[in-house]
Every structure is written in structure tokens, then in C-alpha cells.
Amino acid sequence: MRHLQPCGCRFLWGKRNTMTTDLDCNNLTKRFGDTTAVRDVSFSVQQGSFFSILGPSGCGKTTIMRMVAGFLEPTSGDIRIKGKSMLNVPPNKRPVNMVFQHLALFPMMNIADNIGYGLRRAGMAKPDIARKVGEVLERIGLPGIEHRKIDELSGGQKQRVAIARCMVLEPDVLLLDEPLGALDLKLREHMKIELKALQAAFDTTFVYITHDQSEALVMSDQIAVMNGGVFEQVGAARDLYYRPDTAFVAGFVGDSNRWRGTVEQAEGERIALRTAEGLLITSATQGRGLVLGQGAEIFLRPEAIRVAHDAADLAQFDNRVSGVVSSLLFNGAASRILVRDEVGEEIEVTLPQSGEFANLTKGAPVHIGWAGDQTTCFADRG
Amino acid sequence: MRNQARLGFYLLLTPLLLWLILLIVIPHIDMALLSLRERVGVGKYATSMANYGTFFGEPLYMWTFLRTAMMSVLATLITLIIAFPVSYYIAKMARGRTQSALFLLCLVPFWVSELVRTFGWMILLRETGLFSTLLQWAGLVDGPVEMLYNDAAMMVGLVYTSMLFMVVPLVTTLESLDDAVIEAGYDLGGSGFSVLREIVIPHAMPGIVSGSIVVFMLSLGNYLTPTMLGGKDSLWFTELIYSQFIVRFNWELGAAFGFMLLILSSVIVWGTLRLTGQTLEKTMG
């Protein structure tokens, strides 16, 4: 919570543009014996928004989700859904439903019974259940599969059924615990878009947990980056990408060239840092108050770097490096090269999509450069 | 190449076939033939269905059989009711060492022979035994109580003897149930009971059925426990078979009894499978 204001209310990404929140967690802490899995986390999720918690495995994101679902009791703090405290409310009484990592569809039931399970538990009449199940299947684009068995469905279809099973109950908040993890890459790309569309269609608050930054970046209105039991930063995808608050966020979200260096010169907003290998990099402090002699972590996105055959083309940049191509990483539109400079540092650089450098070969001399305010620096901790 | 593979297949198959034929098929054919023999004079025999006639003609034998079957079904049900929570605890709630320790605890009684186990119960239940003494000491009863030699004692022994054979398949199937599926049941509004009824039990059904079949067969074929704990009223079908073979020298009738037991127990198992919608492949596989 070091980098977050008392609540996330200043970010308004919810579609309805209202101030209503569906989920509020206040000073949530969970300890397991001596280890603290979640430390004093507070956040609010706007009604109808897609909120993601992004973090490496073991960061505590699943613990938060399980506390919201009711499978774990917080050690301290409060969870409120639509303003009502959920403490001591058992999972089956909470207006929250969860899509599990491996979906947890009931293998002993057919599709209709899976989706109708919650309605039956709520005591709804049989014909109403059948109608509702039919409707929700229509909405997820799988009409008429009521009597199929679970194992007759494809991965993507199961995914949709799992969401439908929750959505038919019209929960205030839908929790999704890395539901795309088990899918293959192609399907996962497709489901990202589909999930976003489903969220829009159901107009329900989604709280999504993932360790995959691209899932979070593509789908979310707001993302909380979590590490070591605390939120490092909460914001829209763009904020996290371009304006990371911490070194962890800068390193975790998106690809970066990373260096460790010491501040050699400091002139107001501009500083120059020397990396361990001896490369001198100029950068803007972005108000982080780095002082002379201080150690720092330096991050630079590959796409922020310009490439040129001629050093003169890069004259406008305050960082200029000459080197040779040590590796070609062809990946269509996202092709990159590795450039080895005079001191032996390798720098990853995204090639422009114009095709200008398509003929670049290994060992070819190139010049690269970037503006100092593209570099992000964070003072070493401790 | 193909012939070699086939030879290998037959070589692998041979021990199994030998075992099946020598130890199961041949003795059963022998028993079947024996059961169709009738003693007509000293050392003289004729082929007839007389032994089966005796079985159906004497109400005592039918009654004993029915009683044995009913008591075995009851023992199976009681075993299931006790074993299910135990298995659920072992499979889903206990972790690590506790889990192994509990499982071991179920196994421990099988380190001693069935005879010793049954004697153990006799020591506990008899008139001068531990329970009777404890009850008297606690002032709950005035005089010694005999808890042995009745159906309840017999049931205790049967359930105790069968427990492991129910716990093992139940733990195996319950362990294969993803915890998330149970959680999903709660998450979608299910109560403990409905999760048990709609999710846990349907999932554990193959284990329940296979465990029940094994326990039922074991109880039906048990000899020691009913005779020792049931005492003068045990009236167990295997006792009848034993006494025909060993005490009466009437192997022919004994063989017929044995066959009736085989047939009727198969019918009951088949009926249970049909009723529960399970198949033998599913439960044993």
C-alpha cells in the first residue's frame, strides 16, 4: 500500500462512470502460522468493471480471492460486498461466485445440471431452472447443449459453461482464478477477447487473478500488481506499463532491458548513471529524488529504442550507443534484435515495423539511441 | 516379428491362465459335478439334483441363507456408514503424516490373524470381560452383562473385520475428487448435505459399490467371526457348508450349498450393480 492512495477511487474505469463499488477490501491481512500471505491490503472494485490482480505465484493473490469467496477467514480487516460485510458469512451465502482454475465443473452431472445446480440450491422451480439454463446457454453462444456431458466439450466450451454456471446466479461479483491457465496458447488468446466480451454482456463485476501479464493487460479496466503479500501498484494497464511506481512493477509488467547502476551526475531532473559494465545512461528522475552516488535499477523498454544505420540519424537522443547485431529474434511484427555495444552489454531492441531493417544480419554494425525520459530509474531498496 | 509378439503375449498369458484354470475353474467344475451326485448306498452314487432338492426342500437351509444374506447386507451398510466419514477425513481433511497415520491405524488390525482379532472382541464383550466390568464399575448395571453370543456382537465383529476393505476404495475415489469441485459446490450455494448428496457421493459411487461388493462377499463367506461371536445363534451359511463337508462327510450336499452361495451372492451383486447403475468394469477398474 505504499504507492496507493487510501482507496482506488480516483481511478474511474467502470463503464457506468459512477462511484458505486461492488467489492471493498479494507486492511485485509491473512497470516498462516508465521508467514503473512496478505499484508494489510485495501482496494475497491467499481461496479461492472474488470479488476485483475496480477502477480507471480505465491504473491498472495489466491489467498485474497479465497477470502473474498469465503473459503478463508481474514486474520484481520474487512471484506464488503455492496457495502455489506462478508465476515462470518459462509461461502454458500455470499453473493460472490467463483470460476476455478481447473473450472471444477461437476463431472457427475450434465451441462444443464451443472448450470442449474446453484438455482436448485436456491430452491427455484424446475421449469424456471430449465428456462434460465436455456437462456444463459444462449448468451454464451452454446444453445441446446443441455444434455451433453462435461467431457464432450472442448476447452473453450467448458470455460464458457463454467462462467455460465456462475452467471446464472446473477452474483454481484464474479471471481476468476486463472481460468485460462490450462488452455493452449491459441485458445487462450481467443478466450481473452471472449472473456472481455462476456463481461460486457453480463455487465457484472469481474475480479480476475492471473500471473500472466498479457491476460491482465488485455482484459482489465484496472489491475493491481501484487508482490510479497502487498499491492505494489493499482492502475489501468497503460499506467502500469508507462508509469510504473516501483521497480517490481517495471520489471514484471512488459519486457524491459534492465541494468543496475550508480548515479554519476545529477543536474536537476536529469541524471546520468553508470552501469556495472561501464555504460553511461542518461535518464530523467521523474521526481524520484535520486542523488549522486546512489545505486539504482534502470529499466528501458525495447520499443523505446530507435535503430539507425547512421549515427547521425540519432543526433536528437541523449543516449546513443554503437554496436553490432549479436542476435536476430524474428517474431513477425514483434521482431527484435540484440545489440552488443562496445563494453559488451547486450541491449534488446524492437525493430520498426516498416521493414526498413528486414535485411539486418548478424554481426552487422548498428547504432541505437533513446531519449533520456524513456528510461525509468528506481533507487535501490535498503 | 508379429509371430514373436504373439508368442510373447501367450507366454505372459500362460501363468494367468494356469492360475485361473488350475485353482479356480477346475475346482469349481469338480464341485459342480460333486453337487450333482447322490449317495444311493455304501460307496454307490448316482447323478441327480437331489442335493439341490434338499436345499430348497428344507426351510432351515433357505432361512439360514436368507439370514446370512440379510445380515451381510446390514453389515455392509453399517461398514459403509462408519467408513465413509472416516475415509472422507483421511482423503480430504487430514494432511501429510496425520493422513498416513490414520490410514495405518485402519491397517493395524490386519497385522494379527482374524482368529486373534476375534478373540480380542471376545475378551472385551464376554460376561467377565472388559466392557461388562467397566459398566459395573461405573455403576450403570447391577450384575455382569453378557454382550457376546448375539447378533449385535456378530455385527460388531463383521464390521470391524471389513472396515479396511471399505476404507481403501473409498479413500482412493475420494482422493481423486478435486477439492475445487467440492468448493464449487459450496460456492454455488450448496449446503454441506447437498454437496455430499449431489457431488461427493455420486463421485465416490464406484468406490462405494466396489467396497460394498468386497465387504458383502467377505461377510457372506466369513466363518470364524459368526461362529465365535455369534455363538449358539450364529446360524451362518458357511457353517452349514463346513459342517456338511467336515462333520457330516456329506460332500455332495456341501458342494450344492457352496454352489447356491456362489449363485445367490452373484445375483445379489449383479442386482446391486444394476440398481446403482454401476458396472463391474467401472467399479473394479
Added chain:
Amino acid sequence: MKNSLMNGTVGTGVALSLGLLAHGAAAENLRLLTWGGYAPENVIEMFEAETGHTVEVTKSNNEEMIAKLRATGGGGFDLAQPSQDRIAGPQAEFGIYKPIDLDRIDSAQFIGSMLAATKANTTVDGEVYGVPHVWGTSGLVLDTAKAGMVKDYTDLCGADTAGKVSYRLKRPTLIGFAFSMGMDPFAAYGDPAAYTEIMEQVEAKLIECKPNVKTYWGGGDELMGLLRSGEVVASMAWDTGGWKLNADNADITFVAPAAGALGWIDTFALPAKGKADDAAYDWINFVMRPEVSALITESSGQFTASQGADEFASDELKARFQASFPPEAIDNIKWYPPVPAGLEAIEGGVLDRVKAAN
């Protein structure tokens, strides 16, 4: 007396040595199917040391012996010890024994009357199949302090001992009750109709008596436990059982019933497919020596058919025997005649129905 005994022993020793020489001292393995206590470890050691044969003992009872031998057609064992009344019937039916060559038996070692009776009872088609070894009786084993009123088998059904009675659900019980009810089942052995009639009456009596019974005992140890703990005060059992308990508790002892104790003799019989006949004959002649017989009496608690072995029996055992058997009781012992084949079927039905009755 002593002199003649010495002569006898020396004579046997010489005969044995000659026998060993004649057979080229071929050591055999004797597979003995017998009762508990009939082949004690010390006797086996002495026998093995003297003859070079080895002995392998399987403990069993009458029914199991017959069943085992029947299953193999008389194979698997070289010497069996069924009761004398249970030889002729199974032999006629299943042919599981081979005749005994009486020339190879030292008949002087046997009590003459017992040998003659056994030979007569075990003769099938003119061949003798058994010679006597151990004898005893079955009757009542009582806690005389608590069940002194029990004088006969039927007294077990009295109200005084309700719930504290135990007997076996086997043929000796049927026979004992029949005698006690004033009938003579042995006389009806040859007449199935008459025997059935007797058995029906016994059946009715036993069903009536069932509530009195704590349990039908199966093994001797089980009954010992029941009597020792006081859970059972009156039972029908073997004499030795009573005498053994008497050593621990002076109140408990064997009582010859008014209707007469049932006398039995366990024999030596050769299974049809026995492979070590030499060892079997050597064993018979060895264990019938009075001093060896005394060892067997000590281990089993039963008297043997060995001539002169009483000399070696302990005084306590003799005293107990005399206490249980006044002279008129000895005369009243009902010795089992050979059981005709098929009789078991009649008894079996009765026993099954008694067991099933409520």
C-alpha cells in the same frame, strides 16, 4: 509284575533292533495325523533318536481327520488316530485306510480286552483297520459348588443353571441326552427308523434346553476359558478337561453322569496311501511301551491302552480318576460301537435344526 515288565521291555528292544537291521535302517519321515497331546515333543525326540525316523505332527480331530483323508483318498499322512467307532463306516464308504498287519504289532504291550474290542469294532470285510492307543470318557464337567444339583445330562436344562451351561453341538451330546432320557441309541444304530425316532425326541429336548445354554462350545480351550471364568458352571465335556481344571480350582471336576459316561478309544490306523509303514509300525510299538505311554498320559491327561502304564501315571491323576469314577460308574461307561455309514446324516439334520431354533 515288575519282572515281567522288564522282560517285556528288553524283548521289545531286541525286536526293534532286529527290525531296524532287517529294514536296512532306512530312515523314513512319519507324517502323523493326531490329536493334541498324543505326540509330545519329548516322545518324538526319543523316537527319532532311537530309530532315525523323523516325525511330522498334524493336530486334528475325528471329523477333520476323515475329511482330510477323504480329500486325498487316504494320502498325505502315514499314520492317523481316529476314534475306534469312526473307522468302519468311513472305511466302508471311502476306503481311506489299509489293513493293519497284526504280526508287526507287539500285542503284548496292549491291554488285552481293549485290543480285542478295538479289533472287533474296526474290522471291515475280515480285515482289521485299527489298534487302540488312548482312551477316555466324556460326561459332565461341573463347578460342584454352584452346580452340584447336576447329576445327569438332562439336568443341564434345569432352571438352577440357566444361562450358565455349555455343551457341544455334536453327536456325543445327542447320544448322551438320549441315554439320559432313558433310551439306548447304540441299540438303535442298526435301525435308521428307530434311531430317527430317538433323535427326534432328543431334538425336542435340546431345543427346549437352548435358552439355558450360554453358547455351544467348539474347542476345548474355549470351554476351559468359560469354566475358569465362572461364566459357565455346568458343561458336557471330556474327563481330562475336568481334571485339568480341578488342579486349579478344587470345585471344578469331571462327574460321571447317572446315565453313564461315554467311553471312547482313539486308535492307530494306516491311511491307504501312507508311504512310511515301517516308521508307522515302529511308532506304534514305541509309544505303547509303558514308560513312553506314561509320558503321553502326562501330556494329554488321558490313559492309554498300554499294559502296565498305570504304574507310571501320577498319583494325582489316579486320585482324580477314582474320585470321578466310583467302581459302579466304570461299569456304567457306554463304549461307542462303530458308527454305521449314513448315521451322521440323521444326526446332522437334528443338529442343524437345534442350531436354527430360537
